[in-house]
Amino acid sequence: MPRTTAPDIAAAKGKRKIAMLAAYDYTSARLAEAAGLDVLLVGDSLAMVVLGHDDTLSVTMDEMLHHVRAVAKGAQTALVVADMPFLSYQVSVEAAVANAGRFLKEGRAGAVKLEGGRAIVPQVRAMVAAGIPVLGHVGLTPQHVATLGGFKVQSKTAEAAATLLDDALALAEAGCFAIVLECIPAPVGAAVTRAVSVPTIGIGAGPDCDGQVLVFHDVLGLYDRLRPRFVKQFAALGEQAVSALTGYVEAVRSSDFPGPEHSFSMDPQAQASFAALIDRTDDALDATPAKP
Numbered sequence: 001m002p003r004t005t006a007p008d009i010a011a012a013k014g015k016r017k018i019a020m021l022a023a024y025d026y027t028s029a030r031l032a033e034a035a036g037l038d039v040l041l042v043g044d045s046l047a048m049v050v051l052g053h054d055d056t057l058s059v060t061m062d063e064m065l066h067h068v069r070a071v072a073k074g075a076q077t078a079l080v081v082a083d084m085p086f087l088s089y090q091v092s093v094e095a096a097v098a099n100a101g102r103f104l105k106e107g108r109a110g111a112v113k114l115e116g117g118r119a120i121v122p123q124v125r126a127m128v129a130a131g132i133p134v135l136g137h138v139g140l141t142p143q144h145v146a147t148l149g150g151f152k153v154q155s156k157t158a159e160a161a162a163t164l165l166d167d168a169l170a171l172a173e174a175g176c177f178a179i180v181l182e183c184i185p186a187p188v189g190a191a192v193t194r195a196v197s198v199p200t201i202g203i204g205a206g207p208d209c210d211g212q213v214l215v216f217h218d219v220l221g222l223y224d225r226l227r228p229r230f231v232k233q234f235a236a237l238g239e240q241a242v243s244a245l246t247g248y249v250e251a252v253r254s255s256d257f258p259g260p261e262h263s264f265s266m267d268p269q270a271q272a273s274f275a276a277l278i279d280r281t282d283d284a285l286d287a288t289p290a291k292p
C-alpha cells in the first residue's frame with residue numbers, strides 16, 4: 001500500500017472518517033500501522049507521557065526529532081506528522097521554516113503540526129510555500145498552558161467560539177491540510193467542521209469532526225497521571241503490564257525463570273575441559289603463598 005500523504009488526508013473530508021493516533025516510538029508505530037491508523041502524530045505530549053514532565057513546554061527539537069525518526073521507521077503507510085515543540089516556530093518565520101524542514105529532512109516526517117490560530121498564519125504560509133504540509137491545532141493548545149491557566153475546555157462562550165471559528169478559517173485559507181480541534185464543546189466542533197474546507201480532527205471536540213485523535217497510552221490504558229473526560233480507554237494494558245511484571249519479579253526471585261528452554265547448552269566435551277581448567281586454576285590459587 002502506498003504511504004498516505006497530506007493531500008490524501010485533505011481529500012478524505014466528507015468521504016470517510018480519519019483515524020489518527022499520537023505515538024512516540026518504533027514499536028508503537030508498528031502496532032498502530034497493523035491496526036490501520038491513517039495518521040501517526042509524534043505529539044509533543046511525549047514530554048508528559050514518555051518523559052514524565054508536567055506539561056509539554058520543555059521538550060526540545062532534538063528530543064522530538066529522536067522520536068520522529070523512530071516512528072517514521074515503524075510506519076510504512078501512515079502519514080507521520082511531527083509536532084513542533086514550544087518556541088520552535090513562534091519566534092520568527094525563518095526559524096519556523098528551518099525547524100519544520102528538519103522534521104521532513106532528518107526525521108522523515110510527512111508533515112508538521114503547529115498550535116495557534118491567526119497569530120501563526122505567516123509561519124503556515126511560509127512552510128506551505130517551502131513544500132512542508134502543515135496540520136493546524138486550535139482550541140486547547142497545551143503550549144499556552146501558562147496563559148490559559150491550565151488544561152481547560154475552550155470556546156465555551158459565543159464570542160470565544162466565533163474567535164475559534166475565525167482562527168480555523170484563517171488556517172485553512174493559509175494552506176493547512178487539516179486542523180486539530182482540542183477540548184471544545186461538541187456544537188463548536190460541529191460548526192467549525194461544517195465551515196472549514198479541510199478536515200477537522202477532534203480530541204474532545206465531539207462526534208461531528210472529520211476524524212479523531214487520541215494518545216497511544218490513553219487508548220491502551222497505560223497512562224494514569226491525567227485522565228481527561230474525552231479519553232476512552234479501549235484496553236487496560238497498564239494493569240496487565242503490572243501483573244506481567246509482578247510475575248517476572250516472582251519468577252526471578254523463586255528461580256523459576258529462566259528455565260532450561262531459556263538457557264543455552266554446551267558441548268559435553270567442552271564442558272568437561274572447562275571444568276578441568278577451573279579445577280587447575282583453583283589448585284594453582286590454593287598453592288599460591290598468602291601475602292604477609
Ligand code: KIV
Nearest residue numbers: 022043044045180213
Ligand atoms: O501532542 C499531542 O499529542 C497532541 C494531540 C493530542 C493532538 O497535540
